[in-house]
Amino acid sequence: MIDLAIVGAGPAGMAAALEVAEAGFSVLVVDEQARAGGQIFRRPPAEWGIRHGDYRPYPWAQGLIERFEDHPRIEALFRATAFGMLRDAPEVGSGLQLAVHSAQGGRLVAARRLLIATGAHDMPVAFPGWTLPGVMTAGAVQSLLKSQKLLAGQRLVLAGSHPILLILAAQLLDAGARIAEIAFARGLPRLAEMVGALPAVPGHVALFADAARALRKILAHGVRLSRHTVVTGAEGGEALSGVRLQKVDGDWAPKGEARLVAADVLALGYGFHPSTELARQAGCNLHWHSAAGGWLVSHDDAFRTSAEGIFVAGEPTGIAGAERAWAEGRVAGLAIAASLGAKPSAARQVEAARMLARAGRFSRVVQAMFAPNRTALAALSLPEETIICRCELVRSGQLDAVLANNPFILSASAAKLECRSGMGLCQGRYCEATVAARIAAARRAPIEASGRFSAHLPVKPVPLQSYCDLRRGEE
Ligand SMILES: Cc1cc2nc3c(=O)[nH]c(=O)nc-3n(C[C@H](O)[C@H](O)[C@H](O)COP(=O)(O)OP(=O)(O)OC[C@H]3O[C@@H](n4cnc5c(N)ncnc54)[C@H](O)[C@@H]3O)c2cc1C
Incomplete structure (x- = not known):
């Protein structure tokens, strides 16, 4: 042993x-x-x-x-x-x-x-079109670059609220990528936030220097950096061709008209x-x-x-x-x-x-400093046809109907039993956050009150044979 x-x-x-x-x-x-x-x-x-x-x-x-x-x-x-x-x-x-x-x-x-x-x-966020080929997470784009030396696309939009976007942008530019825009949901750090960040500096100068280097590179390449902007939709036929970007207020609620930015890859970085x-x-x-x-x-x-x-x-x-x-x-x-x-x-x-x-x-x-606004992000999935659970193809309208028809459903696990969201291959890694936040909004409760999906063996997809082999080991 x-x-x-x-x-x-x-x-x-x-x-x-x-x-x-x-x-x-x-x-x-x-x-x-x-x-x-x-x-x-x-x-x-x-x-x-x-x-x-x-x-x-x-x-x-x-x-x-x-x-x-x-x-x-x-x-x-x-x-x-x-x-x-x-x-x-x-x-x-x-x-x-x-x-x-x-x-x-x-x-x-x-x-x-x-x-x-x-x-x-990576933290997944659902909005119309987020399952189109070409819509990726920042971590996935970075993994391709680091481990395979591959650029995920020719013209990228990076969007989210996590500082990984700056690091990724610099890595992509170093590798010769063309970045159409970087859209940040939040604004620049406020003075109080910067003062609050001072205790973090000792011992971490290299990390701050790396972030500053990334920002310098982005500015030197003339990449457009938008603040208070989120992705409200991804468009395309077989694959991504454009990203809808929209201004948001301080609570990340979209306002005004969306604009379309041409891209073949959208990298989402809202956190982990x-x-x-x-x-x-x-x-x-x-x-x-x-x-x-x-x-x-x-x-x-x-x-x-x-x-x-x-x-x-x-x-x-x-x-x-x-x-x-x-x-x-x-x-x-x-x-x-x-x-x-x-x-x-x-x-x-x-x-x-x-x-x-x-x-x-x-x-x-x-x-x-970079906490995601989960309620606002879940609201991006509200349009009826938006896919919530990509494994079981559960759409936003189905979740709404389940919640309307079953007023006693208060938890993510109960919603899962009723509409299958979270029952597929990823076992809820993609949809749990959206489902929980949507239930919380519908029931006017904090997100944590929606609980979480339970996990069962196998927690990740494996061939049935491997499952059977466990039994053989016992004999
Ligand atoms: C895609 C991605 C990109 C990131 N890029 C950055 C970055 O550029 N800069 C930064 O500061 N932070 C980044 N982070 C955050 C970073 O992961 C952490 O700060 C750091 O790596 C955490 O170390 P860890 O040992 O906790 O986990 P990790 O480094 O994530 O290591 C966990 C390991 O567990 C393995 N694993 C998980 N589940 C199983 C399982 N069931 N069976 C077998 N193996 C399993 C994974 O393959 C992984 O290798 C990134 C995170 C992700 C997910």
Whole structure:
């Protein structure tokens, strides 16, 4: 039996793996990607013969990746999906069993501890035309660029409210892309916000410098930067040909006439949602924090969740950036090693706690400054024909009818049973936020009162054969 199974080889998972392996324990790390690094350090495939990508502005990334890849007690399983957590009879160790699918099929990994370091995914926003080919998330456009060196299109519009848009724009311009416009839903930071951001500066000069470099590049290329502007529609036949942009007021409510901007790719960057499906299925408690990404996995100071033997680190505890994920991974790793019987090194604990506090100052400022207006974004999906759930093709009018005909439906899960939104392949990752916010608006309740979809095994789509293989392992 492995001492620790980790899902996710991003900064959080790698940092935790190293702490636990260096304390003398065995670690298995499972990740869907082809190489270690997570979403932020997406690297070109190993077959290209390039070990490292461009990790700016994180100078520590290369060392972390190398130590992780070279450690003899860390086994990594890439291109593999963790699709559920089972609990065996308590007499078999901790009883934790991770269901994993890879090219070899399905298998159960028994582990004494489990760390959920599954990161985040882009926040989806539904509006007329958002399912047209060519409408992508900022993260997807960036992933193509980082890992495949591919430009998603010839003429791009970037829209949203998250600073990732500036970073992405600079990366696209470096790669020779043509950006027609960058539309920000919010305005420039107010003076009070800038003063409030000052505590975040110490220790993060490189991040601010990178953002300033990005802005300089955008301005030097003469890219149009619009403020108080959102996408209200995407147009095209077989694929995207134009983006409808509209001015909004301070509450992000559209006003005046929309204008059409020609584009073959629209990159949406409203922020991120923590990937909590495995934590949900494993029975961990969650809590709501809108600015930090919505539903977050609850934990104590040692990053222990409410489920026995299961720890969490990185974005599932709140969207807080790569540095915070790295620090959380270290603290969680030290706590896991201690729970397995290691004698904790006081110096390492102090250093990790200091990193955590410093990274926290930065992430709290970013969260507060760039929090999405969820109610306004959900209102963009109101036109009757707008697709809400792209997997099950549930339209806005159907959701309205369900809510009108069933006045006692108050939760996202109840709406799911009635109209199938969230029952498809993505298991609600695309539609949960829209459905919850629409219910909240209809019932005049806060968004969190709509709850969340529950998660079941398999939490991600895997071949039926892999599911059957789990049974075979028991025989
Ligand atoms: C697409 C995308 C692009 C981003 N770009 C930037 C950026 O440019 N700048 C920035 O500051 N921040 C960016 N972020 C935020 C960034 O992800 C985090 O700050 C940082 O990577 C968090 O580290 P982490 O270890 O928590 O998670 P991640 O780095 O996201 O690592 C999580 C890993 O878990 C794996 N995983 C998840 N679920 C499963 C599963 N069920 N089975 C197997 N593997 C699984 C994923 O493949 C991933 O490699 C981006 C996020 C996303 C989603």
